[in-house]
Amino acid sequence: MNFARSQKLFQEAQNYLPGGVDSPVRAFKAVGGTPPFIARGKGSRIYDEDGNEFIDYVCSWGPLILGHSHPQVVDALKRAAERGTSFGAPTELEITLAKMIASAVPSIEMIRFVNSGTEATMTALRLARAFTGRDKIVKFAGGYHGHADGLLVKGGSGLATLSLPDSPGVPTSYAQNTLVAPYNNAEAVAGLFQQYPEEIAAVIVEPVAANIGVVPPQPGFLDNLRSLTSRSGALLIFDEVISGFRVAYGGAQAIYGITPDLTCLGKVIGGGLPVGAYGGKREIMKMMAPTGPVYQAGTLSGNPLAMTAGIETLKVLSQPGVYEQLESTASRLEKGIARVVGSLNLKLNISRFASLLTVFFTDNAAFDYESVSKADTKLFGRFFQQLLAEGIYWPPSQFEAAFISMAHSDEDIDFTIGAIEKALNRLEV
Ligand SMILES: *Cc1c(COP(=O)(O)O)cnc(C)c1O
16 A cells, blocks of 8 residues: 555645644554545445545544445535535524434433533533532543643543553643543442532543543443432532433433433534533523623634534434444444454453444453553554554554444455454464
8 A cells, every 4th residue: 555645745734734634643643654634435345545445444434324424424524515505593403413312312301402412511510519519530441531731631642542640731730620530440439429528519430431442331330420419419420421412312311210410412412523512400501691790702613514414314313224234234344353253262241232343452341441451552553553544444543443434334244353353373483
């Protein structure tokens, strides 16, 4: 494969953008080599500036659950753009998307649209602090909730990949309000509630951890968080920026039957345009300005193009059979990789939840940050490079999930399994 043009662009980009990118994981630091500069995408495929074609398992890190350039989304976007790209005034589109989300996720009685998942979690915590009159929050090691100050403590993938110190630039005084527990360990959370009675405003959790690779919740873990927070008067915040409309139409909370006080969304609900949202109980959401005193605003919030892409994406996702197809495609990939791994002498663990999948280069069960951080990242880097050379664009970090979309066909999956088999065979020698 020839990457001459991408190499040239990457050189040039580094003169103007730190590391040549606008988000760290794109720079391929964890796996080495030059990131292909992408020219276009269609369905399950992306095409780079040198004309190379890849089956894409990044899918923009989750939003593109329908694949690239879905015709229904693109057509609606074209029409919306002709009507105007932004007004800074209310539009009916915001009500339409809000209603669709509220009917899919009943814990969301009211919602506020913002521009990124980071804004959503940052504001949900501000709101939780205002509502409870408490300052401390609990997060989990390896949980990523965007890059707001105070959440950059034991923050998962990007930070794990680059081994950055937890949070340079974040005042210690601020980070001190962030308490960290191991994922899947409700006893540790109970301990924090004992240590800081009436001081904890909220527990924020990815109900299915996906930013240390895919780590599903153990039975009872989320229920325990629900009862611990309720008992102490703290809020339970589900960060469903990845899992929302991904693991099920109603998100992880539909699967586990748990009602969080607040939910953060992003990625899928923007259909590939910049969106985030937070929502939940009416009495809590009413504390937001202008009905209440908690301030948060946004020039482009509820942007008509973003709302349109979200609405069209949810329309497709709400049709019968969609999640069954995602499950069967993802399961085909999982089984295919398992078959290959079974015949090899490599220590691997395939962790899958719905259409999220990680191949961990360790045979530790994926339980928490500690267990997955033992993975052999060097070996993963070689695996990644082999796959790229075979035309598979796998997430360029051991600690990320691969995203399977509605556009991935059985043929795509079988081709991918073949490429993985070749790659792993080469790693074994
Ligand atoms: C991606 C992500 C975020 C941050 O969303 P951005 O839109 O990138 O700011 C927050 N929480 C989780 C769980 C995420 O995966």
